[in-house]
Amino acid sequence: MSDWEDQGILLNVKPHGESSAILSILTKEKGRHPGYVKGALSKKDKGLYQPGNLVDVFWQGRLEEQLGFFRVEMITNYGVKYYDEPLKLMALNSVCALAHSCLSERFPFPQIYEGLKAFLLLMETEDFWPALYVHFEKSLLHALGFGLDLERCTVCQREDDLIYVSPKTARAVCRADGEPYKEKLLLLPPFLQKGGAYHEEDLIDGLRLTGYFLGEHIFTHLYSGEPFARSQFVQMCHTKQ
Known part of the structure; x- marks a missing residue:
């Protein structure tokens, strides 16, 4: 049996059956990790299992590579905080x-x-x-x-007046060097x-x-x-x- 506990941010809730779900949680130490929660979609726990919530997460499985089971406890419910602010x-x-x-x-x-x-x-x-x-x-x-x-212009290396980015190199371009090609550059x-x-x-x-x-x-x-x-x-x- 393998188990661990960590802090995490709930990213995704995928329904599984009538009331259960597979969660995707970004944890501090284990990265993005999946886990099964029985009854996660019940009315009683609806507010807990929402994307963006900061949670304490406990995982248990027979083997580390298996899906395993999550137990989750709320730290901060961010979904509720922004419920009335659509953007x-x-x-x-x-x-x-x-x-x-x-x-x-x-x-x-x-x-x-x-x-x-x-x-x-x-x-x-x-x-x-x-x-x-x-x-x-x-x-x-x-x-x-x-x-x-x-940080600097990919053409002349100057570090000021940078207003473009080359879509080919992902590097900044200054105004003077970018102006002739501005239609092809990103702002x-x-x-x-x-x-x-x-x-x-x-x-x-x-x-x-x-x-x-x-x-x-x-x-x-x-x-x-x-x-x-x-x-x-x-x-x-x-x-x-």
């Missing part, structure tokens, strides 16, 4: 769907775990939370081996640069930037493509502007 709820669903779809099972991603945990917390209090959402997608690309190089919003401020009108450029590279390197290899929750969030952001 934040969409963002919560999107980051959870991205982590569930993109991260390999049973492989630790401590930086992604800590980043997701921080995002869920700061989304409650910080007006610049949409910038943090884009930063989360950027960190996801980095963790999966497709990081963006936004680099200031909030993705060191010390750059967040402005609401730059959000779509940020989502388009990370979305392009997620699509090129990750979504194309997923059976279901881009997670529906991300598509919904991006669409709502467009509607808000």
Whole structure:
């Protein structure tokens, strides 16, 4: 018999039978891990088993590689916190769907775990939370081996006036070198640069930037493509502007 306990963020709930479910939880030490919960869909426990919830999780199985069983205890119910704020709820669903779809099972991603945990917390209090959402997608690309190089111009190496990103190299391009090719380049919003401020009108450029590279390197290899929750969030952001 094998067992462990950890802290985690619930990413996905897949119904199994009439009232049970298979959960996907991003844990601090064990990575994204599945587990079976009997009665998870019952009315009594409906609030516990929602994406985005921060939980204490206990896993038990006969062998480490088996599905095994989860026992879950609530730490923070983020779904309830954002129930009356549709855009934040969409963002919560999107980051959870991205982590569930993109991260390999049973492989630790401590930086992604800590980043997701921080995002869920700061989304409650910080007006610049949409910038943090884009930063989360950027960190996801980095963790999966497709990081963006936004520190200096790929052509002349200057570190200022960076306003473009090359879709071919994922590297920043300064205004002077990028201007002749601007129709072929992606825009680099200031909030993705060191010390750059967040402005609401730059959000779509940020989502388009990370979305392009997620699509090129990750979504194309997923059976279901881009997670529906991300598509919904991006669409709502467009509607808000």
